[in-house]
Amino acid sequence: MKKVTVTAKTVDEAIALALKQLNAEKNQVTVTILEEPTKGFFGFIGARPAKLEVELKIDPIQEAKTFLQDILATMSVTATIEVKNExxxxxxDIIGEDLGIIIGRRGQTLDSLQFLVNTVANKHSDSYLRIVLDAENYRLKRRQTLEQLADRLAHKAIKTGQVIKLEPMPSHERKVIHTFLQERKNINTYSEGQDPNRYIVIQAKK
Known part of the structure; x- marks a missing residue:
């Protein structure tokens, strides 16, 4: 049940009745007053109760989670989803076994699913929400791999004087490399090209 129409002697009593039926708190609902209460003649003749429509607010994170659960079911993937505030x-966080199909090659499937759940969540939110999708701790492992790659190529750029061009990466992976190398005084990094073929360039400072 997401919406109820209730009547009571007063607006406050009607709201309380609706909250009980919806098992919700006041900040979780929107209230529309359909009819204001009237006392009538002599306080009771022709009196009319308050009539309200009370609806549960949509939780954008829950909507995103439900959407993701439906996708996993369609893919015949058995997993649970834990919501963590960072x-x-x-x-x-998708928790289960053999989640390679969810991650995809270099995280491409995971990135695509992340884009979709962000779209669903922000459709129901007044302010921008950022959702990160993970499975089998892939994000941490991938960041460590990118940092190791950045370190190795930075040393190569310094040693050889070559301009090193990496393969195209999504923006959040490019950010990992830029951030990792930004404190190195003898290295410059910048991006070239257009998405989805935008890539990082690493070169030694002269």
Whole structure:
């Protein structure tokens, strides 16, 4: 049940009745007053109760989670989804076994699913929400791999003087490399090209 229509002597009583029926708190609903209460003649003749429509607000994170659960079911993937609040994002962590099909080659499937759940969540949110999707701790492992790659290629650029061009990467992976190398005073990094073929260039400072 997501919406109820209730009547009571007062607006407050009607809201309380609706919250009980919806098993919700006041900040979780929107209230529309359909009819204001009237006392009538002599306080009771022709009196009319308050009539309200009370609807549960859509939880954008829950909508995203439900959407993802439906996709996993369609893909015949048995897994649970844990919601974790992080500093600047909400993490939807997919927990299960043999989740390679969810991750895809170099995380491409995971990135595509992440884009979709962000679209669903922000459709129901007044302010921008950032959702990160993960499975089998892939994000951490991938970041470590990218940092190792950046370190190795930075040393190569310094040693050989070559301009190193990496393969195209999504923006969040490019950011990992830029961030990892930004404190190195003898290295420059920048991006070239257009998405989805945008790539990082690493070169030694002269």
């Amino acid at each position: 500093k600047d994002a909400t993490l939807l």
